[in-house]
Amino acid sequence: MVERLVTSARAARSELSKAEILELLSFSCNDEAFAVDLRAVHEIVIPPPITHVPRAAPAVLGVCSVRGQLATVVDLRRVLGLPAMDTERRARILLARTSETDLVGLRVDEVKQVVRLNVSQIEFTGQAFGNDGTEGVRGIGRPPGGEVIVLLDLIAVLTKGCG
Amino acid sequence: MTDQGREEFLNEAQDIIEAFARNLLAIDAAHKRGVSQPELINEAFREIHTLKGLSSLFGAKGLSSLTHRLEDLLDGLRLGRVEIAAPVLDVLFSAVDVGHQLLSQTATDDDPTLESKVKRVVDAISALTTTRREKEETSPNSIDPAILGVLTEYEEHRLRANMDAGMRLFRIRVQFDLMTIDTELSALKDSARQIGEVITYLPTGESTAPDILELDLILASSQQLSAVTSLLGGETAVVDEIPLGRTTSGPSRVSVSPLSMARSSVAVPSMKPLTGLSEMPHKSSRLTAQVNEQRLARRAVRVDIYKLDRLMNIVGELSILKSNLYTNAEAVRANHNRQLGGELHRLHRILERRLEDLQNGILEMRMVPLGQMFDRLARGVRQISRDLGKEVRLVVTGAETEIDKLIVEELGDPLLHMLRNAIDHGIESAPEREKARKSNAGTIALNAYQKGSHVLIEVEDDGRGVNEEKLIARAVATGVIDESMAAVLSREELLGLMFLPGLSTREDVSEVSGRGVGMDVVKTNIARLGGVIDVQSERGIGTKMTLTLPVTLAIFRALLVKVGEQEFAVPLSAISEVNLLDSGTREIEGREVTSLRGATLPLCRLRSFFGLTRERSQQREFVVVAQVGERRLGLVVDAIAGQQDIVIKSLGASLSLVRGFSGATELGDQRVGLVLDVAAILEEMLSPGDTLRKVVVNG
Numbered sequence: 001m002v003e004r005l006v007t008s009a010r011a012a013r014s015e016l017s018k019a020e021i022l023e024l025l026s027f028s029c030n031d032e033a034f035a036v037d038l039r040a041v042h043e044i045v046i047p048p049p050i051t052h053v054p055r056a057a058p059a060v061l062g063v064c065s066v067r068g069q070l071a072t073v074v075d076l077r078r079v080l081g082l083p084a085m086d087t088e089r090r091a092r093i094l095l096a097r098t099s100e101t102d103l104v105g106l107r108v109d110e111v112k113q114v115v116r117l118n119v120s121q122i123e124f125t126g127q128a129f130g131n132d133g134t135e136g137v138r139g140i141g142r143p144p145g146g147e148v149i150v151l152l153d154l155i156a157v158l159t160k161g162c163g
Numbered sequence: 164m165t166d167q168g169r170e171e172f173l174n175e176a177q178d179i180i181e182a183f184a185r186n187l188l189a190i191d192a193a194h195k196r197g198v199s200q201p202e203l204i205n206e207a208f209r210e211i212h213t214l215k216g217l218s219s220l221f222g223a224k225g226l227s228s229l230t231h232r233l234e235d236l237l238d239g240l241r242l243g244r245v246e247i248a249a250p251v252l253d254v255l256f257s258a259v260d261v262g263h264q265l266l267s268q269t270a271t272d273d274d275p276t277l278e279s280k281v282k283r284v285v286d287a288i289s290a291l292t293t294t295r296r297e298k299e300e301t302s303p304n305s306i307d308p309a310i311l312g313v314l315t316e317y318e319e320h321r322l323r324a325n326m327d328a329g330m331r332l333f334r335i336r337v338q339f340d341l342m343t344i345d346t347e348l349s350a351l352k353d354s355a356r357q358i359g360e361v362i363t364y365l366p367t368g369e370s371t372a373p374d375i376l377e378l379d380l381i382l383a384s385s386q387q388l389s390a391v392t393s394l395l396g397g398e399t400a401v402v403d404e405i406p407l408g409r410t411t412s413g414p415s416r417v418s419v420s421p422l423s424m425a426r427s428s429v430a431v432p433s434m435k436p437l438t439g440l441s442e443m444p445h446k447s448s449r450l451t452a453q454v455n456e457q458r459l460a461r462r463a464v465r466v467d468i469y470k471l472d473r474l475m476n477i478v479g480e481l482s483i484l485k486s487n488l489y490t491n492a493e494a495v496r497a498n499h500n501r502q503l504g505g506e507l508h509r510l511h512r513i514l515e516r517r518l519e520d521l522q523n524g525i526l527e528m529r530m531v532p533l534g535q536m537f538d539r540l541a542r543g544v545r546q547i548s549r550d551l552g553k554e555v556r557l558v559v560t561g562a563e564t565e566i567d568k569l570i571v572e573e574l575g576d577p578l579l580h581m582l583r584n585a586i587d588h589g590i591e592s593a594p595e596r597e598k599a600r601k602s603n604a605g606t607i608a609l610n611a612y613q614k615g616s617h618v619l620i621e622v623e624d625d626g627r628g629v630n631e632e633k634l635i636a637r638a639v640a641t642g643v644i645d646e647s648m649a650a651v652l653s654r655e656e657l658l659g660l661m662f663l664p665g666l667s668t669r670e671d672v673s674e675v676s677g678r679g680v681g682m683d684v685v686k687t688n689i690a691r692l693g694g695v696i697d698v699q700s701e702r703g704i705g706t707k708m709t710l711t712l713p714v715t716l717a718i719f720r721a722l723l724v725k726v727g728e729q730e731f732a733v734p735l736s737a738i739s740e741v742n743l744l745d746s747g748t749r750e751i752e753g754r755e756v757t758s759l760r761g762a763t764l765p766l767c768r769l770r771s772f773f774g775l776t777r778e779r780s781q782q783r784e785f786v787v788v789a790q791v792g793e794r795r796l797g798l799v800v801d802a803i804a805g806q807q808d809i810v811i812k813s814l815g816a817s818l819s820l821v822r823g824f825s826g827a828t829e830l831g832d833q834r835v836g837l838v839l840d841v842a843a844i845l846e847e848m849l850s851p852g853d854t855l856r857k858v859v860v861n862g
Contacts, residue, residue, distance in 0.1 A: 051835040053814075054773030055821045063814065063827055065835050068480060072817045102815040135703060156327055162817040 020119045023127060024092070024141065026149055029107040030082045033147055034108070036094065036154040041104070043095040044111060047073070057163025061107060064093075071103040074161030079136070085109070096154050097119060104158045115149070117141050122151060136160055165500055172221045173266055174465060174564045176214060180266070183210045184259045185538045191252050191545065194690045195556075201241065201360065210489035225265045225281045232288040233258055239292050240322045253549075254287045256542065274567040280705055315810070325360060325383035332407060333359075333391050335380040336367065340696070341742075344376060349378070355395060374536025381405070468568055471529055475717045478522050479810030526715055533611050533620070534562035536575050540609065543579050547586050554593070554604040555586055561611035566618045567715040570692050574620075574712075577685040581622045581708055582607065583680050584682070589626030589706050599703060601625065616736035623707040629700040631657050638663070658698040660803035662686045692716070693825060695842050697792040711792040714810070721828070723804040723836065724787060726769045730836045732809055732828055733798070739790040743783060744799060757786065758799060764788065767848050768799040773823070789841045796845050811838055821846065 011048035012142070025044075050062040050073050059078040063070055073093060094107035124139035136157040141149040149153065181340040186207040215230035227466075236254070239245035261280050281748040314322060326332070335355070339347055348364070355361050362381040369377055384391060392402040489511050496504025517724055537559050548555035566574075590605030597603070610621040635649045644652075652660075659679050662682050689696055692710035713719070721732035722741070748757045748766060755766045766786070769775075786797040814821065826842035 048833045053821060054775060054820055063835050065833060070812045100817055102817055104817050118554050
């Protein structure tokens with residue numbers, strides 16, 4: 001009887017905390033770990049041929065076609081000002097809709113996995129932290145026993161990258 | 164009412180109002196020439212009559228009461244009870260405006276401001292119809308009562324009006340085959356109209372064969388019998404002159420007595436299917452004609468243009484598949500089987516032709532004549548010229564020219580602005596015109612025509628022309644240029660100044676033309692459609708503005724060019740020729756130019772223009788001569804990669820600030836090619852602003 005009560009109390013607690021769990025897609029770029037809210041990702045694709053767009057913002061790699069629809073591709077490395085690295089093989093593009101009609105993708109080195117983090121395991125960036133270089137960074141995630149993950153706001157990063 | 168029912172009602176009502184407005188313009192123009200147009204007025208009456216029925220059927224209260232009174236007024240006009248005059252036309256035009264507003268507002272039928280607008284027009288109409296003049300009677304003995312007896316009130320009025328004007332009266336007895344009566348009758352009426360007015364036509368009740376119908380046409384004309392006979396007479400048509408009471412000279416060869424019989428009974432046994440004819444003989448033919456017209460209208464469907472866009476996209480994708488098929492066919496022929504390869508090639512060619520047909524079919528659906536928009540503009544011109552108290556004659560040509568529906572929708576505002584400018588700034592006041600020995604009424608020509616894959620629209624006035632000194636003074640005053648720059652500007656560049664924001668050459672800023680915000684907006688809007696504006700102006704003689712626009716935005720043929728490793732698409736419509744860059748280049752005012760058959764051609768090296776750094780050891784270079792309107796620019800590229808029909812896709816909001824590209828297109832194999840925005844590149848390279856910058860840098 002007592003045991004039953006304890007179990008149900010535990011269940012209730014995990015029910016409660018479910019709402020506070022974020023599902024994140026983790027990936028790497030220049031050997032650093034990043035993650036974005038999984039709900040913001042429309043699709044993950046292997047990079048198709050990308051056409052360079054002269055005069056576009058420096059972080060814009062170019063445009064590509066995803067099943068007949070044009071998508072602008074932004075390089076995370078360039079948005080964050082990281083040095084160039086050769087990581088062609090496992091590169092992926094995380095596609096997101098920045099508006100009803102606009103499809104924009106973020107090129108990353110390698111997609112890792114889906115991580116579930118409780119909000120208590122995330123240090124969200126404060127207002128004072130959110131200026132120029134770090135805009136688009138939502139916080140730092142510390143999964144138990146894992147490496148630190150930089151949590152990004154996908155839409156903000158893409159918007160910033162398009163200049 | 165279902166949404167679809169309402170939609171159909173709105174569309175149909177809109178069409179009727181458009182047609183009515185078109186008629187009004189024609190009536191207005193005829194009235195200004197001092198000519199009366201009874202047929203147009205009658206037609207306008209019929210349109211409003213139809214609209215009245217339609218709106219009461221759909222319970223559109225405002226429109227119903229408006230058309231009810233309009234019908235009274237038009238009935239008065241066609242029966243000669245109300246005289247046609249400028250104030251009457253004003254009321255009719257204002258009714259058109261209110262009608263348009265009512266149709267856009269039907270959702271909220273009880274909008275109080277609109278209700279008061281309707282009331283104002285209705286009151287104005289009432290005022291006009293109550294002060295009707297008394298109908299003057301032509302002495303009754305001058306018209307044969309046998310004819311009078313069968314005429315409707317309207318026809319009688321027209322008959323009297325014609326007799327008062329001293330016209331002769333003719334009867335044309337003509338036999339029609341029942342199978343072809345519709346077309347033949349309208350053809351006869353058309354030719355009769357050239358020499359007079361058809362008062363009425365009635366079956367005679369006598370026919371020689373069961374499938375023959377004999378009609379009497381009563382025609383009023385100033386011509387002699389011989390002239391009428393030679394034009395309208397023939398094997399089955401006999402022309403006689405009807406003697407009038409006032410003329411007793413001519414030999415009386417006809418008796419019109421059968422006419423009186425016609426109304427009461429027509430005994431034509433073989434015409435059972437057309438029983439309506441025996442009941443209302445004098446109207447049935449007209450009814451069939453009307454029914455036919457309506458049937459034609461019913462066969463048309465309205466389609467959302469975005470559905471056509473989707474079809475066009477599919478055609479684009481099919482074209483890419485088609486080229487893949489071609490590549491495979493080549494491979495089969497080379498490696499395995501010549502026969503199978505040949506067969507695949509044959510299929511490829513058939514597919515290609517069918518795809519072309521499909522593509523042309525979809526394009527045709529997007530095309531609409533400019534006429535409807537021109538009618539709206541003509542109303543605008545009438546309104547503006549009345550507001551400004553200037554007499555303006557608008558001459559329209561090429562209203563049948565067709566252009567992409569999407570372009571038409573974006574053209575109305577810019578064109579209206581240009582016309583407004585022409586009336587306000589171009590056309591002089593009456594005294595000023597008299598001093599310049601010009602006719603009192605200013606003339607504005609609105610011309611449209613197709614030239615290759617472009618449509619050109621000209622707005623030309625016979626006004627005072629652009630005053631360059633004032634333009635320069637204003638540009639200097641607003642700090643756009645300084646005086647040293649003004650001295651080195653070419654005439655073309657000078658005229659280009661009027662498209663810079665904030666420049667208006669009139670000191671007294673009027674309500675109509677605004678404050679010089681306008682021409683720059685016009686230019687931007689036209690550029691967004693892939694078009695350009697050119698200005699020509701002669702002091703004291705007039706100004707002509709020419710819009711050069713693509714026929715369609717949906718799909719076009721493009722030249723693929725290579726710069727370094729990158730391929731770009733250039734719309735073929737913007738290219739006049741392609742040459743090897745062999746004659747040397749030189750620099751003029753910091754701008755690289757070459758010679759093309761003796762003329763100087765400014766060059767734009769796409770490599771440096773787009774900042775493509777990767778240099779390639781390049782032996783040969785090509786010049787793609789881009790031409791939009793009157794301006795030319797040589798685009799220097801490394802290689803020509805071929806031609807392709809392309810469907811353009813927008814680069815989207817994320818790249819909207821990047822200038823020089825109008826979009827991108829798929830080239831096959833998943834590759835994407837950027838489409839050059841030639842108008843924008845020309846603009847950037849050749850605009851006065853650019854010249855000015857160069858002057859500053861060099862000076």
